[in-house]
Amino acid sequence: METAPLVNKVAASNLITIDLEDFYPAGDVVSFDLKDYLFMELILKEKDFREALKAHDWTQYKGKNLLVFCSADAIIPMWAYMLVASYAAPFALDIAQTTPDQYIETAYTKKLAGLDLSEYEGKRLVIKGCSDKPVPASAYLEITRRLQGTALSIMFGEPCSTVPVYKKPL
Numbered sequence: 001m002e003t004a005p006l007v008n009k010v011a012a013s014n015l016i017t018i019d020l021e022d023f024y025p026a027g028d029v030v031s032f033d034l035k036d037y038l039f040m041e042l043i044l045k046e047k048d049f050r051e052a053l054k055a056h057d058w059t060q061y062k063g064k065n066l067l068v069f070c071s072a073d074a075i076i077p078m079w080a081y082m083l084v085a086s087y088a089a090p091f092a093l094d095i096a097q098t099t100p101d102q103y104i105e106t107a108y109t110k111k112l113a114g115l116d117l118s119e120y121e122g123k124r125l126v127i128k129g130c131s132d133k134p135v136p137a138s139a140y141l142e143i144t145r146r147l148q149g150t151a152l153s154i155m156f157g158e159p160c161s162t163v164p165v166y167k168k169p170l
Helices: 046-055 078-088 100-113 137-147
Strands: 015-018 029-033 065-069 094-097 124-128 153-158 161-167
Touching: 029 100, 046 078, 065 078, 065 100, 078 094, 100 137, 124 137, 137 153
Parallel strands: 015 124, 029 065, 065 094, 124 153
Antiparallel strands: 153 161
């Protein structure tokens, strides 16, 4: 009895897998909370703030994404964010006035906005479901929104086990 050769149906399916983890921002994400520079966690004193920033070791942010925010319920003047940026800019990879979760979402939105859709024209796509890095739900929504008019089909999961999301009407 002759047995038929094994065929890898996944490899032969012409599916293109997109791993959203590849769009994760480069560099570590670190926080700079202005609360630590407030008098009684309420008031920003300009002279004290300037002195503290001058004494701060800004080299620790080299090659990192610095996120500036205030976790205290305080009124922070706009120039305070500008001053932090002026000190951090020579070292930080990126500087943003946001929280870590918001930064990751924004970074994904920016990178997905620059995605060349032409390479996915008429293709069957699988948006990979598992990753080691935290991929926000907004990234899955955004890639689906962007590719829906281009791809033949979009699925979620792994090539061996997918959930259909979109199929182009014939």
